[in-house]
Amino acid sequence: MNRRRFLAASALAGSAALAGGAEGAAPEGAGTTPPEVTRILAKYVVSAKPADLPEPVRKEAMRTLLNWFAATLGGAKNEAVGIAAAALAPFFGNAQAHVVGRTERPDMLNAALLNGMSSHILDYDDTHLKTVIHPAGPVVPAILALSEYLAGRSENRKFVAGRDFMNALVLGIEAECRIGNAVYPEHYDAGWHITGTVGPFGAAVAAGKILGLDEQQMVWALGIAAVQPVGLREMFGSMTKSFHPGRAAQNGLLAALLAQKNFTSSDQGIEAKSGWANVLSTKRNYAEITENLGKTYEISVNTYKPFACGIVMHPTIDGCIQLREQTHFTPDDVKSIDLRVNRLVLELTAIKAPKTGLEGKFSIYYAAAVAIVEGSGSELQFSDASVKNPVTVALREKVTATADSSVAEDQVRITITLKDGRKLEKFVEHAVGSVKNPMSDHDLEVKFAALSDDVLSSDQAEDLMEMCWKLETLPDASQLAKNAAGKA
Amino acid sequence: MNRRRFLAASALAGSAALAGGAEGAAPEGAGTTPPEVTRILAKYVVSAKPADLPEPVRKEAMRTLLNWFAATLGGAKNEAVGIAAAALAPFFGNAQAHVVGRTERPDMLNAALLNGMSSHILDYDDTHLKTVIHPAGPVVPAILALSEYLAGRSENRKFVAGRDFMNALVLGIEAECRIGNAVYPEHYDAGWHITGTVGPFGAAVAAGKILGLDEQQMVWALGIAAVQPVGLREMFGSMTKSFHPGRAAQNGLLAALLAQKNFTSSDQGIEAKSGWANVLSTKRNYAEITENLGKTYEISVNTYKPFACGIVMHPTIDGCIQLREQTHFTPDDVKSIDLRVNRLVLELTAIKAPKTGLEGKFSIYYAAAVAIVEGSGSELQFSDASVKNPVTVALREKVTATADSSVAEDQVRITITLKDGRKLEKFVEHAVGSVKNPMSDHDLEVKFAALSDDVLSSDQAEDLMEMCWKLETLPDASQLAKNAAGKA
Numbered sequence: 020m021n022r023r024r025f026l027a028a029s030a031l032a033g034s035a036a037l038a039g040g041a042e043g044a045a046p047e048g049a050g051t052t053p054p055e056v057t058r059i060l061a062k063y064v065v066s067a068k069p070a071d072l073p074e075p076v077r078k079e080a081m082r083t084l085l086n087w088f089a090a091t092l093g094g095a096k097n098e099a100v101g102i103a104a105a106a107l108a109p110f111f112g113n114a115q116a117h118v119v120g121r122t123e124r125p126d127m128l129n130a131a132l133l134n135g136m137s138s139h140i141l142d143y144d145d146t147h148l149k150t151v152i153h154p155a156g157p158v159v160p161a162i163l164a165l166s167e168y169l170a171g172r173s174e175n176r177k178f179v180a181g182r183d184f185m186n187a188l189v190l191g192i193e194a195e196c197r198i199g200n201a202v203y204p205e206h207y208d209a210g211w212h213i214t215g216t217v218g219p220f221g222a223a224v225a226a227g228k229i230l231g232l233d234e235q236q237m238v239w240a241l242g243i244a245a246v247q248p249v250g251l252r253e254m255f256g257s258m259t260k261s262f263h264p265g266r267a268a269q270n271g272l273l274a275a276l277l278a279q280k281n282f283t284s285s286d287q288g289i290e291a292k293s294g295w296a297n298v299l300s301t302k303r304n305y306a307e308i309t310e311n312l313g314k315t316y317e318i319s320v321n322t323y324k325p326f327a328c329g330i331v332m333h334p335t336i337d338g339c340i341q342l343r344e345q346t347h348f349t350p351d352d353v354k355s356i357d358l359r360v361n362r363l364v365l366e367l368t369a370i371k372a373p374k375t376g377l378e379g380k381f382s383i384y385y386a387a388a389v390a391i392v393e394g395s396g397s398e399l400q401f402s403d404a405s406v407k408n409p410v411t412v413a414l415r416e417k418v419t420a421t422a423d424s425s426v427a428e429d430q431v432r433i434t435i436t437l438k439d440g441r442k443l444e445k446f447v448e449h450a451v452g453s454v455k456n457p458m459s460d461h462d463l464e465v466k467f468a469a470l471s472d473d474v475l476s477s478d479q480a481e482d483l484m485e486m487c488w489k490l491e492t493l494p495d496a497s498q499l500a501k502n503a504a505g506k507a
Numbered sequence: 508m509n510r511r512r513f514l515a516a517s518a519l520a521g522s523a524a525l526a527g528g529a530e531g532a533a534p535e536g537a538g539t540t541p542p543e544v545t546r547i548l549a550k551y552v553v554s555a556k557p558a559d560l561p562e563p564v565r566k567e568a569m570r571t572l573l574n575w576f577a578a579t580l581g582g583a584k585n586e587a588v589g590i591a592a593a594a595l596a597p598f599f600g601n602a603q604a605h606v607v608g609r610t611e612r613p614d615m616l617n618a619a620l621l622n623g624m625s626s627h628i629l630d631y632d633d634t635h636l637k638t639v640i641h642p643a644g645p646v647v648p649a650i651l652a653l654s655e656y657l658a659g660r661s662e663n664r665k666f667v668a669g670r671d672f673m674n675a676l677v678l679g680i681e682a683e684c685r686i687g688n689a690v691y692p693e694h695y696d697a698g699w700h701i702t703g704t705v706g707p708f709g710a711a712v713a714a715g716k717i718l719g720l721d722e723q724q725m726v727w728a729l730g731i732a733a734v735q736p737v738g739l740r741e742m743f744g745s746m747t748k749s750f751h752p753g754r755a756a757q758n759g760l761l762a763a764l765l766a767q768k769n770f771t772s773s774d775q776g777i778e779a780k781s782g783w784a785n786v787l788s789t790k791r792n793y794a795e796i797t798e799n800l801g802k803t804y805e806i807s808v809n810t811y812k813p814f815a816c817g818i819v820m821h822p823t824i825d826g827c828i829q830l831r832e833q834t835h836f837t838p839d840d841v842k843s844i845d846l847r848v849n850r851l852v853l854e855l856t857a858i859k860a861p862k863t864g865l866e867g868k869f870s871i872y873y874a875a876a877v878a879i880v881e882g883s884g885s886e887l888q889f890s891d892a893s894v895k896n897p898v899t900v901a902l903r904e905k906v907t908a909t910a911d912s913s914v915a916e917d918q919v920r921i922t923i924t925l926k927d928g929r930k931l932e933k934f935v936e937h938a939v940g941s942v943k944n945p946m947s948d949h950d951l952e953v954k955f956a957a958l959s960d961d962v963l964s965s966d967q968a969e970d971l972m973e974m975c976w977k978l979e980t981l982p983d984a985s986q987l988a989k990n991a992a993g994k995a
Contacts, residue, residue: 210781252781259772284747293698
């Protein structure tokens, strides 16, 4: 037995903490002792009140919630979610929580898992562009199910007020995005799917806030969340990608439940030598977590996707839809379409002749054509049927794309030459949905309506949208989940 | 938006796999394309039959199972397990599976979690010394609960034969230990609690084998397991440490259930650029996973702890018990005890005057004294009461320990000088429980009896031990769990 193995083996004995630091090499970069990151974060979230939230933050929370419901309703009937629901059904506990857009009614923990999966399966959810975290994904499912569970208990029934729900949502997103900021981009570049690795922190904080954890319990909840990261980027393109935010929601909720009963963990789950940040990232900028708490809010820079595809294609779709709306022409009128794009567009979305909807998401040529033919870039436009539409196929063959170093990532320069010689031109400076040109409330409502169309009755959809906009005055947040359930 | 962020954001779109390798830097060391590690492993476990297992492997499987029950029965009433059971009880599904040594009867997934926790809470479980993985911890709970669920279903009832249970146990341990071999020690040194990070693979393989997954499904199960590592070494000394193998068992079982329904994941969950091994370790020796499958068995080098403390103290306890049994003397007869120990003993277990049972686990002086006074090193000897026993305290003060470079890690040289001038000497060449001096079957039975004493009736304990030794001919493995449940 060599020394290293023997040292490691010695750690078997209950509390290696007692044995001090003798048992292994310090991870790279763990030079100076960091501040009490976990405790500082816990102290803040435990004390933060709904009344502390500035008005723009409250507004963004409603927009985040509305967009989350839109994405989740759109994804609810996806095959992946159906498979997971069928696999888990034999193990469901009591009917405690609704599943958005579906008819199952499982226990709270399984509802959180399924709702988190639905929210991400279409890649149509919100994005914290600084870290590419999808902030609402792990957080909303945890507190949505928890609110319903607490309201439905026969003993100790508790109604979670909308403003407390909002506060928990904001704080959960704050925790996960700040932790993400501290390790991005190295953590993401290493191969972690960051939404699933920071998500447990977000869900634990949000659920812990609603459960009324004290500071020490919140510290433990963060520690229990720290040991449960979910998600590798290798899974992009498979059903397992959507599992990441779902399981993250469930893991964080479980962490809060255990901490509430004083299940102990480390006091330094985030910053310790063998804690989350040192083990999962080569970069650790703890100031991103501990500074300006209560002064800045990460939800303020949350964004919402107008189109159901990768962000690189958004400027082109945006510009083509604008040209379609500004000038009357038919696909048949078009002689050629010339796109001057950022070079990443060709690196990532250069499939010339996509055969499936999924391939369509990686074809800038198809994206331009379908935006002109159908005037949209929603999930419908990335269906197998749309990709095979002969009108769109014919138009797609007229599209050329050229990388142009003067074109920024959220820009495109479009020239459509018509057969009659006219040239239609459009320069998109900031694509819709970017931080500088956010989706309007109306845009979000249109997205919501489109994605909920198949799933909810129009009355139900209307009510749910209304509840999101009136979140602060909602007396019982469990109404949200009840209103979002699918028609039986 | 900088390039890296933008590239990352583009990965939002459904299948980044389609976009090829353009989207991020390759992780360190990912130079040559590895073989199809995940598929090779899946192909092997899917085709391996009970009849393929050599006799010594079958024997070791029984010993591993017996030891797992011993450790789990001993831990079942620990406070941490009680807290977790109470926190989770409101979310239990139908009564599908028993909990070892306890009276709850939750759904299969929650039973796996609780049993995995109990197995590890005393740090008295098995150890694969090459990697310090506790092999049975994540594997047995998954297939124990699964066997009971399948036997208890009203439709499609299925009895898992003991030999199939044994085969699944061996293969699950094979998968997790081989994956551990591929990344140890760098992966462990980085701060991961390896039992919880490789555990989901072990549980997924074992459960998947019992569910009869085909090769592709097994590949997916490994992929779904890959995204759910659990456990940081920072948690050593807190309740969360025991959560790691429990959650790992549950995660692997969940992975197998999803894969059974064709929930897709990557085909290269282990070896891909952004797969488990590249993301969680700087060392990847894939040959450890793919070579000699079906020829060597990692369970053959599994070991079982005779004493409820870190392995560094085992030679001393072993030698002191031997001297006590070989020569009649009382603690009061002793003038001094001199220990010549490997230097790691003093680095890790040098607490002079322990005040609690937990501190006692880190005091070589106490360990020598209590072994002489009580003739054992079980969990009882590391209770607060034993540590405070005045007879032991007085003897402990007569112990000195000196590091000696000629003493190997599993050795000790003990000299007891009696007041009448006699010197008792003992050189322990290989401590009991080491690979070279394994616990005998009888030792394991004594350990089992001691740990089950408080929890099972003696008839129940006798029956359970018998079932472990007759595992291969057991017609219905669900009998194991039923016999291990606590008295109501």
